[in-house]
Amino acid sequence: MIKYDIIRLDNKNIKFIPRGMTNMKFSQELDKVISKIKERIEKEIPDTGYFRNFAEDLANKDDNLFAKSVSLAVERDENVDGNALLLVSVLHPAINIDASSMLACGKRGQLLEYMNKEGFKDEVVKRIHELADSFL
C-alpha cells in the first residue's frame, strides 16, 4: 500500500508511448550525464577512504515519461571501504518521492568497466522507465 499524499497532480492526461521511443533530446542529454558521471568516477573515487557522494541529472521535458528529473548517482559504500554504488534515480513529478535502483557496486575500475559495456545506456533507459512506472 503506497501511503504518499500526492496533491496538485492529475496524471489522467499523461500519454504513454511504447518503450524505446524516448525522444532524441532526452537521449542526448542522457549521453551527457553518462559521460560526466564516468569522468567524475575516474577523478573522485579514491582507492580507499572517504569521498563525497555525487550525482548528475537531467530535467525531463518528455511528457511520455512520468518524471520530473532523472539522475545517475554515485554513493560511497558505507559498509565496505573503497567501494561505491552506481544508482539510477527518478524524481516524481510532484518532487516528493525519489525511486532508485542500483546499477552496479564495486571499486572505481569495476564501475567504469560496467559502464563501458555495450548496452549500458539501454539498461539505464529500461531502468528509468521501470522506476517511473513504479509511481503509477
Add this chain to the structure above:
Amino acid sequence: MVSAGVIFKRFIQKPEVGLLVNYSKLQAGERVLFCEGKIKDKIIPKDFAADLGTASIQISRDLEKHFPKAQAQIKTVFGNLKSVDKIQNRAKGPVSIAPKILRGVKSGEVNSFESAKAFILDGIGSRVITKSLDKLDKKQIKNMIESLKINNEPLSSKQKILLEKYIYQRKMTPSEELEAFPLFEKFAQLLIEKRSKQVVDNLSLSIIKNRMIKEGLTLEQIKKQGLLPDDLIQRLKNEKIEPLEVTLINNYRGMNGLPEFSSRQIQALRKVTGGKVIIHSRADLADYEKFPRTAYSKEELKEFAVKPSGYRTAQMNIIHKDGTLGEIQFRGSYTNMIGEYEHIAYDLRQGKNTLGPIFDNFKSAISKLTPEEYNEYNKYLEKCYNYYNRLELGLPAIKPKLPRKFDKILSEESMKKLHDTNEARLHKLKEGFKPHFEEVA
C-alpha cells in the same frame, strides 16, 4: 433478490461490515471479472459491485489457503530474534480487497480477475514489531555527542550545543532547528541501527539466500562484491537460512522524523537485493544533491512531504515462497500503537467513513477544520509520532500538547481512547460471530 436468474447476497465478513456478491457466480466457481465500460460517470452499477464482491471473496479465499505457509515463513525469518516484540500476520479480507480492486479498475490497471489478483500486493500482510531500547542517561548521551563524527570530522562546539538542545527539546529558533536536525539524525543513526540490527541482518541473509537459489549467486560473488559483512557470511555458511524475495522498499517517515532503518541499513539492503529492487525515498533525505540541476525549495518539499502526519515504517513488498504477494512492515511497538489510530483523521478527510458511532464527535471536529488548520493538526500528529519514536530509541521525550485552538477530542490521547473503546465494542460483537451470507431485500 433475484434478477434475471441471478442471486445477489450480502456477505457479512464481521459485525457491521459486509459487501454485495453475485451468489450464483460464487457458487458456480466462476473466476471472471469483466471491467470494460462498467463504470460510467463514476457510477458503479449493482451488477458490477456484486462482481467485485464475488472476485474479492474468491481472492480472499485463495489468500486464506496460502496464509499458514506465508505466516510460517515470516516467523522462521524473524520469530527467533530477541529484539522482536511480536509478529502480526493477516490475510486481506474481501471487504478490504473490493475497494482496492475498484481503484485498480478506475485507474485502468485492473481489467480481469487475474489482474485484480495481481493488484493486491499486500494480500498477506505481516508486521514485525521491534522492542524499544533502554532509556539513555545523561552521561551516555554526552559521550555519544562527544564521539560523533560527520564526514569523518568531529562536531564543532557550536554543533555540539545545538545537538544537545535538540536532543533535550530545549527552546530553539526555526533556523536552529533546521541546522540541528541533520546532526540529530546522524546522532540517532547508531540507536536506530542498534534497535533494528537483528531484523536487518536476518532480512539481508534471507534476501541473499533467495538470490542464491533463484539467480545462482555464489558465495564467491557475494564476497567479491562485498554484499555481506564477514559475520553474516559466516552465518550464511553455517545456518539454515529461510529465503525471502523483496521487490520494493519504502522507508517512510515524516518531514522531521527519523526513519525505521538508517540510510546505511537501506544502502546495505540495496546491495543485497541487487538491481531489480526499487527503493522509494525522499530526494531531500540524501546527504548530497541527488538532482543537482533540478530546482526545488525546502518549502515545496514541505508541502509535498510524504505523509504529513508523520507516518513512519519500513515497508516492503515481497513474494512468498509459493508465489503469494505480501507486504512486511517493520516498526517499533509505540509506532505500531499510534499507527493504529493516527490514520483515522486522514481517512475521514479523504471521505472514507467506515467508523462506528463512537467516532461521530471526532468526525464532526475533523470535518470543521480548514485546510490550514488541518496542516497544523498534522504537525501535531507528527510531533506525537516523533515523541513515541524517541521513547523507542531511549531518548529524552516531551509529550506534545494539542494546540488550544483545537477541540480536545482531536488530541492523540482522545484518539487512542476512542480507538480502544471501539475495539472493545467490536471485540464484544465478534463473540460467537461467524462470517455469513444474508439475503438481500
